[in-house]
Amino acid sequence: MTEGTMTEMETQGDAEAKARATLLWRCWPDGKKWCPRCHAPSPYALAEGRLRCGACRYTFHDFTGRWLNLSGLSPAKWLNLARAFAQDANTREAAERANISYNTAFKALTVLRLAILAQGTDARQLLGAQTGLGDLFSSGKLCTAPEAPTGDVPVYGILSQGQRVFVDMVPELTAESVLHFNHNFHLRVARLGHILITDRYKTYDGLVLCGDDRLPYHYLLRHQGQPFAESGSPFWLYARDRLRHFKGLSARRFPLYLKELELRFNRQGEDLLPLFLDALCAPIPTPAA
Numbered sequence: 526m527t528e529g530t531m532t533e534m535e536t537q538g539d540a541e542a543k544a545r546a547t548l549l550w551r552c553w554p555d556g557k558k559w560c561p562r563c564h565a566p567s568p569y570a571l572a573e574g575r576l577r578c579g580a581c582r583y584t585f586h587d588f589t590g591r592w593l594n595l596s597g598l599s600p601a602k603w604l605n606l607a608r609a610f611a612q613d614a615n616t617r618e619a620a621e622r623a624n625i626s627y628n629t630a631f632k633a634l635t636v637l638r639l640a641i642l643a644q645g646t647d648a649r650q651l652l653g654a655q656t657g658l659g660d661l662f663s664s665g666k667l668c669t670a671p672e673a674p675t676g677d678v679p680v681y682g683i684l685s686q687g688q689r690v691f692v693d694m695v696p697e698l699t700a701e702s703v704l705h706f707n708h709n710f711h712l713r714v715a716r717l718g719h720i721l722i723t724d725r726y727k728t729y730d731g732l733v734l735c736g737d738d739r740l741p742y743h744y745l746l747r748h749q750g751q752p753f754a755e756s757g758s759p760f761w762l763y764a765r766d767r768l769r770h771f772k773g774l775s776a777r778r779f780p781l782y783l784k785e786l787e788l789r790f791n792r793q794g795e796d797l798l799p800l801f802l803d804a805l806c807a808p809i810p811t812p813a814a
C-alpha cells in the first residue's frame with residue numbers, strides 16, 4: 526500500500542467518525558440515551574455499540590427507530606447526500622456527490638422527504654391512511670408500496686400568510702369534490718399532467734391534488750380565465766415549475782414533494798442542512814392506534 530492511499534483511507538475514516546459524531550449529537554443532544562421501544566432511560570452497553578434496555582430487554586443501537594436508519598447509508602454518505610439536497614441538487618447530482626447509485630439516492634431522498642414531512646404539525650394526518658404514505662415504511666424498513674393507493678385522492682389547500690405558505694390536507698375534500706365544484710359551481714381548474722390546481726376556494730389560494738389514471742380528467746370543464754393560483758400564488762408559481770421536473774411523481778408520493786417545496790419556499794436563503802439532519806435524526810412516529 527502506498528503512502529497516498531493510506532492517507533486517503535485515514536481521511537475517509539476520519540470523515541465517517543466526524544459524520545457519525547454529528548448525527549449522534551443530533552439523535553441524543555444531551556447524551557442521555559433511552560429505549561426506543563419503551564422509553565426507559567439508561568440502557569446498558571453491549572459489544573459492538575449495541576445497547577440493551579434494562580426494562581424491556583430490547584436490543585438496539587444508536588440510530589434504531591430514527592428516520593436515517595431506514596436506509597443503509599453510512600453517516601458520511603448521509604451527510605453528503607443531505608448537504609447536496611440542501612443545496613437543491615436533483616437526485617442524480619446528489620447521488621454523484623454522495624458517491625452512491627441513483628436508486629440508492631432515490632430511496633434515501635424518499636426517507637429524507639418522509640422525515641421532513643414528519644416534522645410538520647399535520648404529520649399524523651399525512652402519514653395516515655388517506656395518503657397511503659405510511660405504506661412506504663414499516664418495522665424500520667422502507668417498503669415497496671403497491672403502485673397507487675386505492676382510496677379517494679386527497680386534496681391539499683394552499684394557504685398564504687404574508688410571505689409564508691402552508692400546504693395542508695383538506696380532509697373533508699377528495700378529488701371527486703373538486704370535479705363536482707368544477708362542474709356545478711364553476712370552480713376553475715387547471716391541469717398539469719396528473720396534477721389539478723383550482724381557483725381560490727374559501728380561505729385557500731387554491732386546492733391542489735395529484736391523481737392517477739383512475740381519475741376522470743376528461744370530465745373537467747373549461748371556464749374562462751386561469752385559476753388564481755396559476756398567476757397569483759407565489760408558492761404555486763414556485764412549486765409548479767419544480768413539480769414538472771420531479772421524477773417519480775405519483776399520487777402517493779405527491780405530499781412528499783408538496784411538503785418539501787413548502788419548506789424550501791418558506792426558508793429561501795437559509796441553510797437547510799441543519800433542518801434536514803434534525804429531521805433525519807428524529808424518531809419515526811408510531812402509527813396512531
Ligand SMILES: [Zn+2]
Nearest residue numbers: 560563578581
Ligand atoms: Zn425498553
